[in-house]
Amino acid sequence: MCGIVGYIGYRQSTDVLLHGLSKLEYRGYDSAGLAVYHQGSITVRKFKGRLQTLTQDIANSPIEATVGIGHTRWATHGEPSDANSHPHANHHATIAVVHNGIIENYLELREMLMKEGYRFTSQTDSEVLAHLLDKLYEGNLVVAVRKMLKIIKGSYALAILCEKEPDKIVGVRKNSPLIVGLGESENFLASDIPAILNYTRNVYLMENDEIVICTQDNVTILDENDLEKQPDIFKVNWDAQDAEKGGYEHFMLKEIHEQPESIRKTMLSRIFEEKDYVVLDDVKITKEDLDRFQKVYIVACGTAYHAGLVGKYLIEKYARIPVECDIASEFRYRNPLVDKCTLCIVISQSGETADSLAALELAKAQSARVLAVTNVQGSSIARAAHDVIYTWAGPEIAVASTKAYTTQLLCMYALSMHFGLLTQHLSKQQYAALRDELFDLPRLVQQVIATDEGLHALAKRRKNAEDIYFIGRGLDYYVSLEGSLKLKEISYIHSEAAAAGELKHGPIALIDQGTLVIALLTQDELFNKTLSNIKEVKSRGAYVVAFCKENAEIIRKEVDELFVIPKAADDVAPVLAVICLQLLSYYFACERGCDVDKPRNLAKSVTVE
Ligand code: AGP
Numbered sequence: 001m002c003g004i005v006g007y008i009g010y011r012q013s014t015d016v017l018l019h020g021l022s023k024l025e026y027r028g029y030d031s032a033g034l035a036v037y038h039q040g041s042i043t044v045r046k047f048k049g050r051l052q053t054l055t056q057d058i059a060n061s062p063i064e065a066t067v068g069i070g071h072t073r074w075a076t077h078g079e080p081s082d083a084n085s086h087p088h089a090n091h092h093a094t095i096a097v098v099h100n101g102i103i104e105n106y107l108e109l110r111e112m113l114m115k116e117g118y119r120f121t122s123q124t125d126s127e128v129l130a131h132l133l134d135k136l137y138e139g140n141l142v143v144a145v146r147k148m149l150k151i152i153k154g155s156y157a158l159a160i161l162c163e164k165e166p167d168k169i170v171g172v173r174k175n176s177p178l179i180v181g182l183g184e185s186e187n188f189l190a191s192d193i194p195a196i197l198n199y200t201r202n203v204y205l206m207e208n209d210e211i212v213i214c215t216q217d218n219v220t221i222l223d224e225n226d227l228e229k230q231p232d233i234f235k236v237n238w239d240a241q242d243a244e245k246g247g248y249e250h251f252m253l254k255e256i257h258e259q260p261e262s263i264r265k266t267m268l269s270r271i272f273e274e275k276d277y278v279v280l281d282d283v284k285i286t287k288e289d290l291d292r293f294q295k296v297y298i299v300a301c302g303t304a305y306h307a308g309l310v311g312k313y314l315i316e317k318y319a320r321i322p323v324e325c326d327i328a329s330e331f332r333y334r335n336p337l338v339d340k341c342t343l344c345i346v347i348s349q350s351g352e353t354a355d356s357l358a359a360l361e362l363a364k365a366q367s368a369r370v371l372a373v374t375n376v377q378g379s380s381i382a383r384a385a386h387d388v389i390y391t392w393a394g395p396e397i398a399v400a401s402t403k404a405y406t407t408q409l410l411c412m413y414a415l416s417m418h419f420g421l422l423t424q425h426l427s428k429q430q431y432a433a434l435r436d437e438l439f440d441l442p443r444l445v446q447q448v449i450a451t452d453e454g455l456h457a458l459a460k461r462r463k464n465a466e467d468i469y470f471i472g473r474g475l476d477y478y479v480s481l482e483g484s485l486k487l488k489e490i491s492y493i494h495s496e497a498a499a500a501g502e503l504k505h506g507p508i509a510l511i512d513q514g515t516l517v518i519a520l521l522t523q524d525e526l527f528n529k530t531l532s533n534i535k536e537v538k539s540r541g542a543y544v545v546a547f548c549k550e551n552a553e554i555i556r557k558e559v560d561e562l563f564v565i566p567k568a569a570d571d572v573a574p575v576l577a578v579i580c581l582q583l584l585s586y587y588f589a590c591e592r593g594c595d596v597d598k599p600r601n602l603a604k605s606v607t608v609e
Contacts, residue, residue, distance in 0.1 A: 002029065002071060002072060002073050002074050002086070002099075002100040002191070002607075003020075003021060003024030003025075003029065003071065003072040003100070003190075003191050003192065003195065004024075004069070004070070004071055004098050004100055004157055004158075004159050004178065004189060004190060004191040005017050005020030005021055005024070005069070005070040005071075005159075005188070005189065005190050005191075005195050005196075006068070006069045006070070006098075006159035006161075006169045006171060006188060006189030006190070006214065007020070007066075007067065007068055007069075007169070007186070007187075007188055007189075008066070008067040008167075008168065008169050008186065008187055008214050008215060008216050009066060009067075009183065009185055009186020009187065009216055010066055010185055010186060010216070011066065011186065012064070012065070012066070013036050013065045013066050013067055013068040014034065014036060014058050014062065014063055014065065014068065016188075016199070017034045017036075017068050017069070017070035018034070018051070018054070018055050018058065018070070019198060020070065020188070020190055020195035020196060021034075021051055021054075021070050021071070021072050021195070022051055023192075023194040023195045023197070023198075024072055024190070024191060024192055024194070024195050025051060025072065025598070026251070026397040026398070026399065026597065026598070026604045029051075029072035029073055029074050029603075030048065030049070030073060030074060030075050030080035031046065031047060031048045031049065031072070031073045031075075031080050031081070031082070031084070031085035031086075032046065032047065032049075032050070032051045032053070032054045032070070032071065032072045032073070032085065033045060033046025033047065033054060033070065033071055033073075033085045033086050033087055033098075034046070034054065034058075034068055034069065034070035034071070034087065035068055035069050035070075035087040035089065035096035035098075035161055036063055036065035036067065036068030036161075037065055037067045037068065037161060037163065037166040038063045038064060038065040039064075040163075041093070041094075041163055042089065042093050042094065042095075042096050042161060042163050043063050043065075044087050044089055044093060044096055045057055045058065045063075046071075046082060046085035046086065046087065047082055047085065048080050048081050048082050048084075048085060049080075051072065066216075067161065067166060067167075067169060068161065068169075069087060069096060069097075069098050069159040069160070069161050069169060069189075070087075070098065071085070071086035071087060071098035071099075073085050073086050074603050076102060076125075076608055077102070077106070077123060077124050077125045077126075078122060078123030078124045079123070081122075083121055083122045083123075084122045084123055084124050086098040086099060086124075086126060087130075087161075088122065088124065088126050088127040088129065088130045089130050090118075090130045090131055090133065090134035091118070091119065091131075091134070093163075094134070094162065094163040094164065095130055095133045095134055095137065095141075095160065095161070095162050095163070096130065096160070096161045097126065097129045097130045097133065097158055097159070097160050097161075098126075098158065098159050099125075099126035099129055099156055099157070099158050100156065100157040100158075100176045100177075100178075100191055100607060101154060101155035101156040101157060101174075101175065101176040101607065101608065102125055102154045102155055102156075102608050102609075103125040103126065103128060103129065103152050103153070103154045103156065104153045104154035105152065105153045105154070106125035106126075106128045106154075109128040109132060109151070109152070110127075110128050113128060113131045113132065113135065116135070118131040118134070118135075125154075128152075129148065129152070129158065132148050132151065132152070133145070133148055133160065136148055137162075137164075139164070141160065141162045141164075141165050141168070141170055142170060142211060142213060142222070145158075145160065145170055145172060145211055146211065146226065149172065149174075149209070154174075155174055155175035155176045155354070155607070155608070156172070156173065156174050156175075156176055157171070157172075157173040157174075157176040157177060157178035157191055158170075158171060158172050158173070158178075159171050159178075159189045160172075167215055167216070168213050168214060168215050169189060169213075169214050170211060170212065170213055170214075171189040171206065171211070171212040171214070172206075172209075172210065172211045172212070173206045173207075173208060173209075173210070174208045174209060175208065175354075175357065175380065176191075176352070176607050177191055177192065177205075177206075177352050177379065177380065177607070178190070178191060178206045178212075179191070179192070179193060179196075179203050179204065179205055179206065180203065180204040180206060180212050180214065180219055180221075180231070181196035181199065181200045181202065181203055182200060182202040182203070182204065182219055182231075182233060183199050183200040183202070185216055185217060186199065186200075186216060187214040187215070187216070187218075187219050188200065188214070189212070189214060192605075193236055193395075194395060194397075197236060197239075201235055201236040202233050202234075202235060202236075203233065203234045203235075203236055204219070204221065204231040204232065204233055204234065205234060205378035205383075206221075207223075207383075208224075209223075209224035210222060210223055210224065210229070211226075219231065234377075234378060238394060238395065249590075250398065250586070250590075250596045250597050251397040251398040251597045252398035252400050252402060252490070252582075252586055252596050252597055253586060253596075255396055255397070255398055255402045255403045256402045256403070256449065256579065256582050256583060256586065257449055258393075258394065258403050259402070259403050259406050259445050259449070259579060260442035260443070260445045260446045260449070261442070262391075262392070262393040262394060262403045262406070262407050263406060263407060263410055263441055263442050263445060263575070264442045265392045265393075265394075265407075266391055266392050266393070266407040266410040266411065266414075267410060267414070267438060267439070268392075270414050271414055271417075271435055271438060271439075273435075273439055276428050276431055276432055276435075277418075277421060277431075278414050278415075278417055278418040278421070280389060280414065280415070280418055282387055282388040282389065282390075283371060283387040283388075283389060283415070283418070284386075284387055285343070285369065285371070285387060285419075285422075286422070287422045287423070289343075289369065290319070290321065290419060290422050290423055291423075292340075292341055293321060293341055293342065293343045293369070294322075294341040294342070295321075295322050295323075295324065295337070295341070295342050295343075296315060296321055296322070296323040296324070296342070296343045296344075296345060297323070297324050297325075297326055297331065297336065297338070297342060297343070297344045297345070297363070297368075298311050298312055298323060298324070298325040298326070298344075298345045298346075298347065299325075299326050299327075299328045299331045299344060299345070299346050299347075299356060299359040299360070299363070300325075300327075300328055300346065300347040300348060300353075300356055301327060301328050301329065301348070301353050301355055301356055301606070302401070302485065303349075303401040303404070303405045303408075303482060303485060303486075304347040304348050304349060304353075304356070304401075304404075304405075304408060305325065305327055305328075305347070306405070306478055306479075306481050306482040306485065307347055307373075307405055307408035307409055307412060308325040308345070308347050308412075309325050309478040309481070310409055310412055310475060310478050310574060311323070311325070311345065311347070311412035311415070311416065312324070312325040313474070313475060313478070314412050314413060314415075314416035314571065315412075315415070315416045315419055317416070317571075318416045318417060318419065318420030318425060318426045318430075319416060319419035319420045319422070319423045319425055319426070320423060320425045321419065321423070326359075328346075328353065328355035328356040328358070328359040329355040329609070331359045331362075332355060332358045332359045332362050336362075338362070338363050338366040338367075338368045339366055339367055339368065340367040340368065340369075342363065342366075342368040342369070343368065343369050343370075343371065344359075344360065344363035344364075344368045344369070344370045344371070345370075345371045345372075345373065345415075346359060346360045346363075346370065346371070346372050346373070346374075346381055346385065347372075347373045347374070347408055348372070348373075348374050348379075348381050349374065349375045349376070349391070349393075349396060349401055349404035349408070350374075350375070350376055350379065350604065350605040350606075351372070351374035351375065351376040351379020351380060351381040351382050352376070352379055352380055352381065352605050352607050353381075353605070353606050353607070354606060354607050354608050354609045355606075355609060356381060357380050357381055357384065358609075360372070360381060360384055360385065361384065364384065369386055369387070370384070370385045370386050370387070371385060371386065371387040371388070371389070371415075372384070372385035372387070372388045372389070373388075373389045373391065373408055373411045373412075373415075374388065374389075374390065374391065375390065375391045375392070375393050375396065375404050375407070377390060389411045389414070389415065391404060391407035391408055391410070391411055392407065393406075393407040396604075397597065397604070398596070398597045398604075399489070399490075399597060399598060399599055399602050399603065399604050400486055400489055400490050400582075400585070400596075400597075400599065402486075402579075402582045405482065405578065406445075406575055406578065406579070409574065409575055409578075410438070410575075413434070413438060413571075413572070417431055417434060417435075433569070434569070434571065434572075437568060437569045437571070437572045438572060440568070441568075441572060441575055441576075444565075444566045444568055444576055445575065445576065445579055447566050448565060448566065448576050448579045448580060449579065449583070452583045452587075454563060455563070455580060455583045455584045455587055456583075456587045458545065458561065458584065458587075459584060459587035459588040459590075459591050460587070460591055462516055462588075463588060463591040463592055465493055465516050466493065466494060467493070467494045467495065467496075467510070467515060467516070468484075468487060468493055468494075468495045468516045468517075468518060469484075469495070469496055469497070469498060469507065469510070469511070469515065469516070469517045469518070469537075469542075470483050470484045470495065470496070470497040470498070470517075470518045470519075470520070470581075471497070471498050471499075471500040471503065471517060471518070471519050471520070471530070471533060471534075471537070472497075472499070472500055472519065472520035472521070472522075472523075472530065473499060473500045473501060473523060473526040473529055473530050473533075474523045474525075474526050475522070475523055475570070475571070475573070475574045476500075476520035476521065476522055476523055476526070476530070476574070476577070477497070477498075477499045477500070478574065479520055479522075479574045479577045479578050479581065480497035480498070480518075480520055481497040482578055482581065483497065483518065483520075483578065483581030483582075483584070483585070484496060484497035485497075486581060486582055486585040487581070487584070487585040487588060489599050489602060490585055490586070490588075490589040490594055490596055490599050491585060491588040491589040491592055491594055492592070492594060492599075492600070493588060493592075496510075500519070500529070500530045500533035501529065501533065503533055503536060503537065504536065508536060508537065508540065511537050511540040511541065511542050512540070512541055513541035514541060514542075514543055515537075515540075515541065515542045515543065516542070516543050516545065517534075517537050517542040517543065517544050517545070518544075518545050518546075518547070518581075518584075519533070519534050519537075519544055519545070519546045519547070519559070520546075520547050520577055521546060521547065521548040521549075521552065521555065522547065522548065522549055522565065522570065522573035522574070522576075522577050523570045523573070524549075524570055525570070527548075527552065531555060531558065534546065534555070534558055534559060535558065538558070538559075543560050544558075544559040544560050544561075545559065545560060545561045545562075545563070546558075546559040546561070546562050546563070547562075547563045547564075547565060547577055547580055548562065548563075548564060548565070549564070549565055549566070549567050549568065549573060550564055550565075550566060550567040551567065552564075563580060565577060565580060
């Protein structure tokens with residue numbers, strides 16, 4: 001999604017803005033621009049395409065300035081173009097605005113402003129903000145902003161620069177993230193922390209409806225009633241290099257390799273080698289609460305939804321509570337049966353996904369207890385939930401989610417085991433056996449990652465595949481869904497996942513001579529069933545690549561290629577299997593020359609519906 005950076009201080013502001021925007025590239029964008037205050041007026045430069053175009057333009061024609069705002073845009077209203085890029089300015093460019101989110105009533109505002117003689121130069125919803133501020137401005141930018149907030153509807157994070165008040169930048173947010181970075185004789189605004197980490201670790205996470213006024217030496221936060229508020233400063237405890245490639249060719253590969261460590265971290269101080277209980281500090285759900293819940297909903301989008309499917313399986317198995325897992329954009333519009341006897345678990349890496357946040361708000365409004373599983377401290381979803389489990393995966397930059405997914409799975413294990421102990425459907429012995437399996441995972445994951453040449457070779461041989469099908473049963477089906485999503489999003493190969501037992505109800509019609517089918521067989525009880533499905537597709541000419549655990553190699557003669565993952569209990573095997581599929585997708589994308597970390601049409605953080 002779009003990215004915002006604002007700067008006021010003593011440095012060359014174009015450098016700070018361009019650097020900050022480069023750190024937000026992972027969010028996905030199609031144009032970039034900036035506005036700075038220079039010799040008594042505001043200069044705007046903005047271009048369709050990569051940030052490099054803007055950087056080159058500034059290099060060709062530098063602007064001396066120490067205050068400014070910058071933006072990377074991901075088109076929603078209006079095609080990607082120079083004119084639709086941000087910042088947007090009023091007619092004489094005395095006020096410039098960058099905006100993330102959507103102004104829902106922009107059409108009516110646009111019409112009203114046009115009647116008053118305002119001329120629009122873009123197709124965006126955001127441009128109304130610049131003209132509206134022009135109309136409302138009477139010598140005090142903050143007053144004009146507050147008036148504007150009473151008129152506009154929708155979601156927004158804004159950074160604003162005003163020619164008549166060049167000693168400040170003003171920011172505001174509603175349902176779209178905006179953070180303030182506090183430095184020495186300099187201050188920053190940004191939509192995400194990596195943008196400012198080069199300069200400061202002191203961060204304030206803005207709340208909805210607050211206004212921030214940054215001057216070179218001061219940061220003032222006004223609450224929704226315009227009362228000054230003491231900001232609760234948060235110290236960022238991860239390094240800028242955690243968000244850098246660190247020698248890997250792509251962020252995705254780096255993040256796949258980080259999984260032994262991220263899994264270990266997620267377990268740290270929650271599951272203990274010698275103890276027979278789980279500690280979840282920010283989850284206050286008691287046995288009485290669980291007895292009251294008649295239903296659990298797990299709601300999420302994309303990869304997080306796939307983690308939710310595994311969560312459903314685990315909670316039902318260990319705690320014997322009925323769970324429904326829903327796609328957030330469906331859940332929010334289908335009038336779900338939610339009340340005070342409902343627990344709603346929202347899973348989101350970014351904690352900012354618009355549909356997931358809306359689903360959370362809906363569940364809360366209907367009195368449900370809401371638990372968030374997220375990777376981003378202080379994110380909107382974390383803040384809105386009653387209980388939180390952080391995945392502690394560290395920053396995930398590649399658009400394709402990898403370590404966030406496996407740490408979400410770890411949280412699902414921890415939560416379901418915790419619930420299982422509380423409801424007493426999980427015995428201490430069962431708990432101990434599972435705990436030991438989880439503790440062994442980082443080592444096994446390392447083993448899977450270290451033996452990836454076979455996966456690379458397969459991708460090389462089959463890089464021209466046009467369709468790839470994934471099949472599996474039970475947990476293997478959920479992993480198939482994730483494997484298929486990963487493959488299509490970064491390699492652009494058409495792919496589908498099918499529950500193996502469903503093949504003969506339709507999907508098998510697509511199997512032809514040489515069709516590549518990836519079959520997962522990590523579930524002992526379902527092994528023979530899936531094997532029968534493999535025979536079905538083989539007899540229609542499929543080229544079958546199977547993944548099974550050690551000691552199951554008897555199927556070697558039944559398939560065209562076999563990959564063996566380390567032996568692990570059925571319930572934890574998905575973690576190992578999915579890493580094979582992440583690597584396979586990665587190599588397919590590389591072999592096809594795709595932009596692995598920034599696949600076309602996708603954004604890291606989907607903050608609009
Ligand atoms: C994952 O590879 C995807 N890019 C995407 O499906 C993602 O998982 C989804 O947009 C949800 O994001 P969130 O976890 O930040 O809510």
